[in-house]
Amino acid sequence: MKRIETVFDIPLDKTFDYLPGPFSGSISPGMRIRVPFGRQKKTGIVVSFSEREGIEEASCKEILKLSDSCPVLTEELFSLAVFLSDRYFSSLGQALFSMVGGLAPCRGNTVAPGSAISVAGKEGFKEEHIILKAEEDRGSFNRSLAGKLENGSVIFLFPEVFQAESFHREMTDVIGDRAILFHGELKPRRRTSAWSEMLRGKNILVSGTRLAVFAPMGDISAFVVNNSYDSSYREQQVPRYEAWEVARYRASMLGVPIFSVDASLSVKTYFRLKQGSLPAAGEAAGRRESNVCIVRTGRKNVDRKLSFLSRDSVSMMEESILKEEKVAIIHNNRGGSRILKCEKCEAGFSCRTCDSKLVLSEDGKTLLCRFCATAIPFEKKCPGCGSRKVSIRLYGIEKMFNILKQEYPSVRISRVTSKITEAEAGDFSLLVGTTAVKKYLHKHPFGLVIFVSSESFLNSPGYRSEEHFFILVNEISALLSKGGGRIILQSRNPVMELYRSLSEGDPGFFLEKEVLARKSLGYPPCTEIVKAELKGKKAGILNSKKKILEDYFGEKGIAVIYSGPSFPPVKKGKDTWKYLLRPLPGFDRRDLRKKAYEAGAVLESDPDRI
DNA sequence: AGCACGCCGACT
DNA sequence: GTCGGCGTGCTC
Numbered sequence: 001m002k003r004i005e006t007v008f009d010i011p012l013d014k015t016f017d018y019l020p021g022p023f024s025g026s027i028s029p030g031m032r033i034r035v036p037f038g039r040q041k042k043t044g045i046v047v048s049f050s051e052r053e054g055i056e057e058a059s060c061k062e063i064l065k066l067s068d069s070c071p072v073l074t075e076e077l078f079s080l081a082v083f084l085s086d087r088y089f090s091s092l093g094q095a096l097f098s099m100v101g102g103l104a105p106c107r108g109n110t111v112a113p114g115s116a117i118s119v120a121g122k123e124g125f126k127e128e129h130i131i132l133k134a135e136e137d138r139g140s141f142n143r144s145l146a147g148k149l150e151n152g153s154v155i156f157l158f159p160e161v162f163q164a165e166s167f168h169r170e171m172t173d174v175i176g177d178r179a180i181l182f183h184g185e186l187k188p189r190r191r192t193s194a195w196s197e198m199l200r201g202k203n204i205l206v207s208g209t210r211l212a213v214f215a216p217m218g219d220i221s222a223f224v225v226n227n228s229y230d231s232s233y234r235e236q237q238v239p240r241y242e243a244w245e246v247a248r249y250r251a252s253m254l255g256v257p258i259f260s261v262d263a264s265l266s267v268k269t270y271f272r273l274k275q276g277s278l279p280a281a282g283e284a285a286g287r288r289e290s291n292v293c294i295v296r297t298g299r300k301n302v303d304r305k306l307s308f309l310s311r312d313s314v315s316m317m318e319e320s321i322l323k324e325e326k327v328a329i330i331h332n333n334r335g336g337s338r339i340l341k342c343e344k345c346e347a348g349f350s351c352r353t354c355d356s357k358l359v360l361s362e363d364g365k366t367l368l369c370r371f372c373a374t375a376i377p378f379e380k381k382c383p384g385c386g387s388r389k390v391s392i393r394l395y396g397i398e399k400m401f402n403i404l405k406q407e408y409p410s411v412r413i414s415r416v417t418s419k420i421t422e423a424e425a426g427d428f429s430l431l432v433g434t435t436a437v438k439k440y441l442h443k444h445p446f447g448l449v450i451f452v453s454s455e456s457f458l459n460s461p462g463y464r465s466e467e468h469f470f471i472l473v474n475e476i477s478a479l480l481s482k483g484g485g486r487i488i489l490q491s492r493n494p495v496m497e498l499y500r501s502l503s504e505g506d507p508g509f510f511l512e513k514e515v516l517a518r519k520s521l522g523y524p525p526c527t528e529i530v531k532a533e534l535k536g537k538k539a540g541i542l543n544s545k546k547k548i549l550e551d552y553f554g555e556k557g558i559a560v561i562y563s564g565p566s567f568p569p570v571k572k573g574k575d576t577w578k579y580l581l582r583p584l585p586g587f588d589r590r591d592l593r594k595k596a597y598e599a600g601a602v603l604e605s606d607p608d609r610i
Numbered sequence: 611a612g613c614a615c616g617c618c619g620a621c622t
Numbered sequence: 623g624t625c626g627g628c629g630t631g632c633t634c
Binding site: 611612614 | 632633
């Protein structure tokens with residue numbers, strides 16, 4: 001009797017065999033089926049048939065029902081799932097379910113027999129990066145790339161749903177229902193109908209978020225990724241894929257081009273450009289006219305009443321308000337944003353091992369290095385010269401908002417944080433908030449954007465904090481450039497390459513330095529790192545699991561960069577252990593995953609946050 | 611992953 | 623004395 005080999009959304013690579021029962025003639029690989037699984041019922045995905053009769057027939061259960069009347073996955077997506085499971089440490093089942101897990105049962109429409117993948121051959125693959133001078137140019141780039149539609153379907157990825165929706169509306173006006181919107185926030189029914197239209201259709205233009213990288217058309221002719229460095233391209237659940245990377249892999253397998261339309265260079269893009277693995281798109285690495293101005297803040301030049309702004313910032317702000325331009329004040333509120341500065345010496349808060357900046361832990365008790373495992377207790381004095389003249393300032397959005405309202409009673413001031421909705425923000429001419437104000441910069445012209453404390457961004461832990469700030473400022477710079485808006489970066493000590501790059505509009509200073517740092521310290525994009533998270537309550541059991549992992553790391557030459565709950569500080573209880581690993585190139589990914597599974601650890605390749 | 615079974619610690 | 627959290631094992 002024929003067996004149906006099935007995989008599930010569980011971290012096991014094993015396939016489970018079922019008997020077709022009454023559905024014998026109507027099952028094919030790529031369909032989802034409902035089956036008994038232990039004491040529960042589960043949905044699985046059929047991967048193949050086997051004729052094996054060896055195992056006892058009795059232990060093999062029958063399929064309960066078919067979830068789909070036709071396959072929801074193509075052969076190409078199957079092989080993409082193999083890539084996902086290998087690259088991002090998941091089972092094949094988890095990879096397949098990340099593509100079609102959210103779909104309602106798919107009924108009534110059969111895939112046209114001719115729609116099997118036409119493998120175009122690898123020669124059509126190329127990677128191109130477009131760096132926008134102004135955000136307004138994005139539309140025309142995307143529209144021109146939509147011209148590729150003549151040769152087959154095109155997938156457009158956007159970081160946020162609202163951006164995908166707006167491009168989709170625009171495209172619907174041009175090509176009608178050949179424009180399809182696809183993202184994870186669609187209700188199952190709409191998501192399913194979009195999926196089956198993509199399965200059957202030709203010359204489709206898909207606009208979507210990271211999930212749309214799995215759009216199932218058989219005639220894909222190009223991928224377009226907007227702001228390809230954006231952190232929302234990273235899936236937070238297993239498999240923790242990165243959509244730009246998946247798109248690139250898919251493009252290379254299909255032999256089609258991939259375009260990135262970016263408001264900023266990222267370290268990764270720059271690294272690839274430098275390696276020569278990318279054709280430099282125009283002046284990708286070149287300069288743009290800068291609208292960024294650095295303002296050094298210190299005792300002497302802060303405003304009397306608005307103590308979080310320098311006098312220069314205040315006068316520029318008042319000037320803008322008089323001209324009836326909108327002004328935004330941005331502050332990174334995370335963890336209270338402690339700003340450390342020694343009044344006596346310059347080098348006080350640097351790590352002795354790797355010369356990187358030290359930051360204060362959330363509890364304020366420890367100084368932590370953003371790159372290595374250095375952690376020294378903070379005793380309210382400068383670790384360099386011992387001076388007690390160390391300033392720790394703490395500002396919040398709320399406090400700044402109240403002070404501003406008091407000082408400018410006639411100005412319409414609004415607050416923006418991730419928790420405050422647009423309606424609540426209302427009409428305004430002065431906006432105070434976290435990076436959530438970015439959304440407003442898209443929707444209204446602004447004359448001035450002030451970063452209260454660049455340090456509040458740069459001091460957040462993680463090897464990419466400088467890069468994130470660099471990208472954020474470049475994005476805002478692109479948003480403001482057409483309207484002649486300006487950016488002020490307040491900083492207590494603006495001496496890094498980063499500031500020079502931003503103020504001179506030349507990304508090279510920062511990117512060059514950053515690539516060198518990543519290279520010598522062994523961080524992405526130069527070296528792959530893997531984060532392993534281990535949970536456990538009882539010390540004894542936890543230690544035995546830790547031992548499984550640590551023995552394995554030792555045996556395979558996998559370097560552990562740090563471990564234990566002391567670094568970085570773990571917020572959610574004391575029961576999570578994190579390892580940051582630096583495996584040797586070409587390591588056995590499947591084997592590492594197997595060991596991690598044994599120890600109950602979750603792996604993430606090249607994590608953004610460490 | 612999710613569920614049941616089974617082991618030790620603190621409670622009426 | 624049991625209740626329950628957590629660790630372990632199994633799923634065709």
